[in-house]
Amino acid sequence: MTADDRVEEPVSGRLEHHINGGVLEPGDEGYDESRRVWNGMIDKFPAAIVRCTGTADVIAAVDYARENDRLLAIKGGGHNVAGKSTCDGGILIDLSLMNSVRVDPSSETARVGPGAKWADFDHEAQAFGLATTGGFISTTGVAGLTLGGGIGYLARKFGLSTDNLIGVDVVTADGEFVHASEAENPGLFWGLRGGGGNLGIVTCFNFELHGVGPEVLTAQVVHPIEDAEDALYFYKEFMADAPNEVACYATVAHVPEVPRFPEVLHGQIVVGLFACYAGPVDKGRPEFEPFADFGDPIFAAVHPMRYADLQQFFDGGQPRGERYYWKSHYLQSLPEGAIDTIASRTESLPGRYTQIVIEPMGGAINEVDETETAYPHRNAAYTFGVFSGWGDPNADDEMIAWTRNFHEEMSPYATGAVYSNYLDRDEEERISAAYGENYERLVELKEEWDPDNLFSLNQNVQPSS
Ligand SMILES: Cc1cc2nc3c(=O)[nH]c(=O)nc-3n(C[C@H](O)[C@H](O)[C@H](O)COP(=O)(O)OP(=O)(O)OC[C@H]3O[C@@H](n4cnc5c(N)ncnc54)[C@H](O)[C@@H]3O)c2cc1C
Known part of the structure; x- marks a missing residue:
């Protein structure tokens, strides 16, 4: 149906x-x-x-x-x-009212309601110096992000959000309540870790936690857009040698008009390098020394920050209610052609809220076998996103065309796969690429757990019968 x-x-x-x-x-x-x-x-x-x-x-x-x-x-x-x-x-x-987060500091685990946001999660977990991988923006939901994968500052050290699941409570399509974990309904548990909302409604997530913070070493280094090419080469070299504790994002965006950035920069198109060291602050300092030696940044802060604050640092960059259209790739490397394309495409950046983002993958993410969970992308080095955002409905066609063209120009450098959580509404044909070699097993699980496709509003795996 x-x-x-x-x-x-x-x-x-x-x-x-x-x-x-x-x-x-x-x-x-x-x-x-x-x-x-x-x-x-x-x-x-x-x-x-x-x-x-x-x-x-x-x-x-x-x-x-x-x-x-x-x-x-x-x-x-x-x-x-x-x-x-x-x-x-x-x-x-x-599910927004079901947003409780209950941390058990002795077992270093948390039971999290499906309406919780990452801000709710970090607030509770950080009270005990604990965390697990969450997203880059604290207002995003724990549920959707985790069920699709979950990429964030801690992922190279501790794996994706979904890799940190110990078990889940689920309401199935026939209204049954079941628990899924490695020991109980392991097939369902496998499918929920990357298969999105296809198989049931999760009413409680049980996460493994890790000691993080309360302060972590961070870097926020912003270069003028004219230096984008050099900054991206620097970024590539920096990440090539980085230990799993280091996650650095490269972004091109308009500086948001928020007090944490100097007023003189507001609205300027810049290239930013934003990094976190997921370990003791002093051990991180030598890792971040290269930032001091590179280029002529217009804003540079390399300093310890509360992990909970870091998780909220970019909130508001893409405000709720504005207009968005996204397209993304996975990249195995950042070759010259990719860097040239990004640098030339972003000299002018349409859309006040548009963000071009390179996210670091690798580390613990790629130490998991491709078929161990439904999330299959265990070989990529980066994600690349053209995350366009604007306010004026009259600009819709122009913004969508610009996003598609930029994305298309990056295709020669991409793996062909895509992250299900970044798929937009016109990308149905990319759903099988989002589940990769795990797609067929997800179809089998769909037939077992939701044969009538009651849960159809997601990156949908359709039952074959
Ligand atoms: C500003 C912004 C920043 C982001 N940053 C990151 C990032 O850093 N890392 C990253 O990995 N992703 C990121 N994302 C993408 C994010 O993972 C997806 O948008 C994800 O869908 C958000 O989850 P949600 O619960 O807020 O979404 P929703 O829109 O509520 O749900 C998304 C999907 O999950 C299903 N679903 C929701 N709750 C349940 C449940 N309890 N049981 C079963 N199915 C359910 C929904 O039906 C829907 O199909 C970001 C998105 C935005 C908009």
């Missing part, structure tokens, strides 16, 4: 008395806020929004959607660029 085949009729009060957290329908107070997602290009109107406060609400909503043949969207942090966490006319399960 596809999304288009499902019926649309009013939900009225039929669902409400089973739901603790309440059901919002068009016109209700809070409906508009709850239906919206991070990407302002997505403007959808579900027939009903189920505000879940616990697993019982999730089960009731799943049962209702299945029994009444309703399109079903699941919203964790609502940051999916393709807008997969909302829908027109169907049921939206809003």
Whole structure:
């Protein structure tokens, strides 16, 4: 069944008395806020929004959607660029109220609700000097990011977010509650670690934690855009020798108008190198010495910072509600042609919120076998993203065309694979590349756990029967 085949009729009060957290329908107070997602290009109107406060609400909503043949969207942090966490006319399960984070410092683990954001997670875990790999922006949801993979400053040291899962509680398409781990339902556990929301709704994530911080050594080094080529060569050499503790991002963007950057830089197009050392601060200092010896930065800070602050450093660079269109690649290296293309394409950068981002992969990410979890991309050295962002709807066509062209120009240097969490709404044909050699096993799991494709609003693996 596809999304288009499902019926649309009013939900009225039929669902409400089973739901603790309440059901919002068009016109209700809070409906508009709850239906919206991070990407302002997505403007959808579900027939009903189920505000879940616990697993019982999730089960009731799943049962209702299945029994009444309703399109079903699941919203964790609502940051999916393709807008997969909302829908027109169907049921939206809003998990944002289920945002508790319970850290057990003695076992160094955390039980995390599916509505938690990375800021919630870091706040609790850092109270005990603990962390696990989270995203670069603290307002992103733990749920969607982890189920697709989860790349962040700590990933080269501790693996992806999903690699740090010990177990999950899941509500399945037939409304059953199951636990999945290496010992229990291992196939489902395998598929949830990289397979996104295809197989069920996770109502609790159990993570392994690691000692991090409270302060980590960081570098924020900003060069003028004229030096982009040199900066990218420096970046390539810097990462080539970096130990797993070091993660450095290279970005081209307009300096956001926020106090942490000098006012004189606001709005300028710059190339930035942003690094973290995931280990003792003093051990990191020699690793970051090359920053002092390179070029003529217009802003340079190499200093210890609270890990929780680092995780929020870039919040607001791509504000919620603006217009976004993303395209990305994985790269195995940064050859001359790729660096030339990035440098020439970014001399002028359309879109106030556009960010060109090279993320470091490798390290512990690539120490996992490609088929050990559903996330398959264990060979890449970087991701490369053209993450375009702007405010004016009249610029949509121009911005989308610019993004596609830039992405296309980078294709000769790319692996052909793509990160499922960065796929946008017009990239259905790239879904099999996102799951790579694990795609067929995901199809088998889909047939086992969701044969009618109730969970269709995601980077969708369709059952073959
Ligand atoms: C500003 C920004 C920064 C980002 N930075 C990073 C980064 O540093 N690293 C990185 O890896 N990614 C990053 N991402 C991408 C991010 O991983 C995806 O956008 C991810 O989908 C966000 O998760 P969410 O819970 O906020 O999304 P949502 O939009 O709520 O959900 C995404 C998908 O997951 C499904 N889903 C949500 N919750 C559940 C659940 N409990 N059970 C089953 N399925 C569920 C949804 O149905 C949807 O298909 C970033 C995204 C943005 C917008």
